[in-house]
Amino acid sequence: MPxxxxxxFNGMTEEAVHFYHQVFGTDxxxxxxxxxxxxxxxxxxxxNRVLHARLTVHGTPLYFSDSMPQNPVSHGDGITLAIVSDxxxxxxxxxxxxxEGGRILMPLQDTFWxxxxxxxxxxxxxxWQINHEE
Structure with a gap:
């Protein structure tokens, strides 16, 4: 199993899921x-909170949910999602x-890899890490 x-998210899952749907052109x-x-x-x-949502991005499922109001979540920099494509x-x-509406941490650029x-x-x-691989 993968x-x-x-x-x-803190009550914004539906909005986030629709945003990712647009970004990645998913079903x-x-x-x-x-x-x-x-x-x-x-x-x-x-x-109106999301119990469970699912998108498939580049062939990989992603799951989503809203937190309980009494247990808000915070996002950090300990985990990134990597998109790899040719x-x-x-x-x-x-x-x-x-x-759009976010923050560029490293501009998209040509690297040695x-x-x-x-x-x-x-x-x-x-x-998100974006990585081109042949």
């Missing part, structure tokens, strides 16, 4: 909400879209 990244996201759980009682803090044009497009390598933190605090 190791799958599971990204958690329609699969999103389940707390309100859809069998036996769920109405709770205004949870109604299509430099596609990588450049994805890098630029991820950078890659024709296009860069690091960006997107508007949701998730860091």
């Amino acid at each position: 190791i799958i990244a599971y990204l958690n 329609t996201p699969q999103i389940q909400y707390f309100r859809d759980m069998p036996g769920h009682e109405s709770d205004s803090q949870l109604e 299509d430099a044009e596609l990588l450049t497009s994805e890098y630029n879209k991820l950078a 890659s024709k296009a390598y860069g690091i960006v933190e997107d508007r949701y605090g998730i860091q």
Whole structure:
């Protein structure tokens, strides 16, 4: 079984999933909400929070969820998601879209190991390494 990244957000998962759907041109996201759980009682803090969402990016599944309001999450720089492709044009497009509203940590550039390598933190605090490989 593969190791799958599971990204958690503080009530912004639906927005983030739709953003990534646009960036990577994925199939329609699969999103389940707390309100859809069998036996769920109405709770205004949870109604619109995402229980589980899934996207497949470059053939790899990514999972998403909102945190519980009493247990907010914070994002750090200990983990980055790496996108590796032999299509430099596609990588450049994805890098630029991820950078919109985010922060460029390393400009996309030619390095001794890659024709296009860069690091960006997107508007949701998730860091991405973009790496071109033949």
